[in-house]
Amino acid sequence: MAPAEGSRAASQSAAQVVPAKVVVAVRVVAVKVLVVGSGAREHALVRSLAADPEVLGLVCAPGNAGTAELAESRSLDVNDPMAVADLAVTVRADLVVIGPEGPLVAGAADAVRAKGIACFGPSREAARLEGSKAFAKEVMASAGVPTALAHVCTTEAELAVALDAFGPPYVVKDDGLAGGKGVVVTDDRAAALAHGKACKRVVVEEFLDGPEVSLFALCDGETVLPLLPAQDFKRIGDGDTGPNTGGMGAYAPLPWAPPQLVEDVVRTVLEPTIAQLYHRGTPFTGLLYAGLALTSRGVRVIEFNARFGDPETQVLLALLRTPLGALLHAAATRRLRDVEPLRWDNKSAVTVVVAAAGYPGDPRTGDLVEGLEDVAAPAYVVHAGTKAGSDGVVRSVGGRVLSVTATGRTLAAAREAAYEGVARIRLAGSQHRTDIALAASRDA
Numbered sequence: 001m002a003p004a005e006g007s008r009a010a011s012q013s014a015a016q017v018v019p020a021k022v023v024v025a026v027r028v029v030a031v032k033v034l035v036v037g038s039g040a041r042e043h044a045l046v047r048s049l050a051a052d053p054e055v056l057g058l059v060c061a062p063g064n065a066g067t068a069e070l071a072e073s074r075s076l077d078v079n080d081p082m083a084v085a086d087l088a089v090t091v092r093a094d095l096v097v098i099g100p101e102g103p104l105v106a107g108a109a110d111a112v113r114a115k116g117i118a119c120f121g122p123s124r125e126a127a128r129l130e131g132s133k134a135f136a137k138e139v140m141a142s143a144g145v146p147t148a149l150a151h152v153c154t155t156e157a158e159l160a161v162a163l164d165a166f167g168p169p170y171v172v173k174d175d176g177l178a179g180g181k182g183v184v185v186t187d188d189r190a191a192a193l194a195h196g197k198a199c200k201r202v203v204v205e206e207f208l209d210g211p212e213v214s215l216f217a218l219c220d221g222e223t224v225l226p227l228l229p230a231q232d233f234k235r236i237g238d239g240d241t242g243p244n245t246g247g248m249g250a251y252a253p254l255p256w257a258p259p260q261l262v263e264d265v266v267r268t269v270l271e272p273t274i275a276q277l278y279h280r281g282t283p284f285t286g287l288l289y290a291g292l293a294l295t296s297r298g299v300r301v302i303e304f305n306a307r308f309g310d311p312e313t314q315v316l317l318a319l320l321r322t323p324l325g326a327l328l329h330a331a332a333t334r335r336l337r338d339v340e341p342l343r344w345d346n347k348s349a350v351t352v353v354v355a356a357a358g359y360p361g362d363p364r365t366g367d368l369v370e371g372l373e374d375v376a377a378p379a380y381v382v383h384a385g386t387k388a389g390s391d392g393v394v395r396s397v398g399g400r401v402l403s404v405t406a407t408g409r410t411l412a413a414a415r416e417a418a419y420e421g422v423a424r425i426r427l428a429g430s431q432h433r434t435d436i437a438l439a440a441s442r443d444a
Contacts, residue, residue: 031329032057034088035071036078036108037099038064040353040384040403041310045097045324046070047382048317052325059091065369065394066383066402078103085111093117095329098286101177104306105131109286118332122306125282129273130306133175133203140301143272147301148205148293159196162204163189171208173303175201183244208293208300213254214312215262215290217270218327221283223336224270225327226262228253228319228344230312231440236360238435245360246400249436250311251350251411252319255444258294265290269301285331314382314405315349348411350418350437353403356385356396357429363399370394370426378414379406379421401427412441 033055035042043066049055050070060067061076074091077083079102088096096112098104098121107124121127128135134152139145151162152175163170170192174182176199184195185207196202214232218225230252236242258264269290277284289305289312317324321343330336356363365385372394375381382405385398404421408414415437422432 030054030056031094031325032092033059033325033328034091034093034096035060035063035067035099036076036084036096036103038062038067038078038384039099039310039398040382040400041308041313042099043067043383044310044314044317044405045099045308048320048324049097049328052323054323055325057091059093061087064383064397065386065388066381068388078108079106081106081108081111084108085115085117088112088117089115095120095325095332097121097328099307101127101130101305101307104286105177118329119285120328120332121286122284123282126277126284126286127306129277129284129288129304131177133173133303134201136304137203139273139276143276145269145272145301146299148208150203150205153196153202153204154200156193156197159193159202159204163192163196166204166206169207171205172196173203173205174199175203185244208295208302210293210295211256212302213257213261213292213294214250214309215265215270215292216308216312216316217266217288217290218331218336219270219274219284219286219288220331220334220336221278221285222274222334224266224274224288225331225336225339225342226266226270227316227342229257229261230254230315231437232309232312233433233436236355236431236433238433243360245355247309247311247353248355248433249350249352249403250315251348251414251437251440252312252315253348255411255440261294261299265292265299268299273304285334310384310400311351311353311403314351314403318349318351318405318407319345319347321345345407347407347409348414349405349407350411350414351382351403351405352418352422352432352436353384353400354422354425354427354430354432355400356398356427357431359399359431363396364429365396365398367396367428368393368426369396369401371424374424375404375421378408379404379417381405381421381425396427401430410441411437411444415441 058071060071061074104127109121112119232250291302406417
């Protein structure tokens with residue numbers, strides 16, 4: 001089957017919100033799953049996998065204080081591909097789900113597949129979509145995918161020329177992985193130049209106007225199965241002020257999004273990209289994340305990621321009712337074409353990130369995290385940079401410590417519940433945004 005034909009069939013049906021009676025048609029396979037990673041994304045994945053009756057065993061490596069309550073924990077150097085593959089063999093995993101971008105870019109998925117184990121995550125070559133922004137631009141150009149004009153710069157002279165060519169606001173991106181903090185958008189030319197000089201290779205782009213949207217799609221190399229669109233908040237401060245972070249909150253669905261947005265993005269962005277990689281001999285299997293700008297000239301791709309994004313994963317999985325284990329296994333074994341429309345709660349979800357003092361620069365760690373048991377439904381805590389000691393006391397070990405996720409019949413209700421949960425968390429010097437989903441909830 002040609003990639004575009006298979007992907008279009010699945011994407012058109014999957015983009016709809018369908019009644020609860022619809023089920024996944026793919027043959028259910030009972031599996032033991034190894035989830036690789038230690039952040040909020042991994043805790044959200046573990047939560048959903050633990051709720052799937054066909055997931056018979058669950059290991060998370062290295063995990064955090066939240067995943068430890070639901071899955072067996074194992075120590076692991078996630079950026080060592082052979083260590084990931086060897087652990088998969090040791091725990092007798094039927095499916096490996098690789099969360100972070102680091103191990104994917106390092107080739108962990110290739111190492112796992114070489115052991116004969118199904119893996120949800122792209123190969124090292126396909127993961128270059130996230131590992132190199134220059135490579136992503138090359139793929140988009142070949143596939144005819146709409147994106148911002150850009151120059152790849154390796155010298156200070158090239159950087160200066162590119163900045164002057166585009167003018168302010170200046171958009172300067174580290175070509176490699178930077179944990180969501182490698183992008184500077186500024187009117188200050190000196191700041192843009194300084195950021196570019198600090199990187200070995202940068203991509204300088206034209207500024208894209210309009211609201212931003214995140215659209216995830218499960219992919220099996222040929223078939224594309226999109227999830228609901230979501231929106232995240234990258235900057236540290238209210239009103240989108242301060243430096244970029246890995247993400248300070250998110251919500252879904254988007255009441256203001258154009259009705260045909262998902263269908264249009266699948267047709268003009270996701271399908272062509274997956275087909276291009278397929279024809280290059282590097283099929284993409286896993287989660288393709290498209291960061292989009294809805295500009296005055298139409299949809300433009302800001303960036304691709306090669307894995308579930310944090311914090312959007314928290315809100316999307318809070319709404320997904322189709323069993324996750326069967327979906328990820330179908331993608332890993334190239335059977336997404338057999339999956340029927342996804343089931344979604346007819347609700348809204350909001351997640352708010354609670355970060356450590358000093359984040360995103362030099363976050364403070366080792367602080368007590370208290371009040372976790374006081375967060376009540378419909379809100380719940382998704383752990384990220386946390387670790388429980390032998391005494392059961394939870395302490396912070398990272399910049400984004402946790403997020404509070406809640407659902408509600410309206411976006412305003414979900415937002416209220418999430419912030420009520422945040423108010424119950426006690427973490428010295430913590431910080432969080434107070435405006436996650438605020439504008440959208442007022443307009444809904």
